Amino acid sequence: MNNEQTKSLIGAISMEEYVQKGKLSQCLPADAQITLELAKAQADEVWSVEKEKLEVISLDYEGYTVNMTFQMDGTYLFDSVNVWAEVGNSVGVATEIDVESDSGSVESTLVTSKLAAMETVERIQQFAANLGMQLEWFEMGDERVCLMPSAVTLHYLKQQNRWKLVKIAGAYRSVDEVRASLSRIADAVN
Incomplete structure (x- = not known):
């Protein structure tokens, strides 16, 4: 997987599959892997938490943001999705x-x-x-x-x-x- 593929592969993951499997990495094709370096290359935002030695990579998509947390040594820890779209906008996510x-x-x-x-x-x-x-x-x-x-x-x-x-x-x-x-x-x- 190259830099250009990281964001598009993660963006193509079905949220139904994600909530059933539990982790983004388990939803990727067998030959694909999420690494800190590749995720950083396409990140919309990167924040470091020096005290805990963590890096959080954020990828923005239409209506939501995917956050991936790594240890600074590159070990993948966990991921989450923040839903931010409101009712009535062009995205239509998170309808109430x-x-x-x-x-x-x-x-x-x-x-x-x-x-x-x-x-x-x-x-x-x-x-x-x-x-x-x-x-x-x-x-x-x-x-x-x-x-x-x-x-x-x-x-x-x-x-x-x-x-x-x-x-x-x-x-x-x-x-x-x-x-x-x-x-x-x-x-x-x-």
Whole structure:
């Protein structure tokens, strides 16, 4: 994989595949590898955390940003996706749905996007049901966190009685460790 391919290969990854497999690197073709050097060459932003000896590489795409965290020696640690698009813009990502809705119907402003299967709580539940997948939910004040069987977490914020997908955190620890951590946080918040 060369410098030009890194960003396009990562951008081509299906978010459905990512949340099932847990890591960006597991979604790439067998002969492709994400390295610190290649990621840096196409990064939209690079930040170094000297104290922890980490480098975070950010790649911007339409409606979301992929963040990859490496140790400064080049060891790949984990990845995440920040969703930043709003309802009504040209991207159509992170469309919101009314939390109070009993019908479960999605607002008419929904636009098909790369994140369509998970952009609302109802959509990720439907996606999981179609695959026979069990999801675990953690309530943390104005945030709902969905734990996938892959140890990926999807983070939804309640904003003016609406849930909005704001982050997907890739697997870094085992699902049992993530579950225990989320339970402790939920207990402390609630």
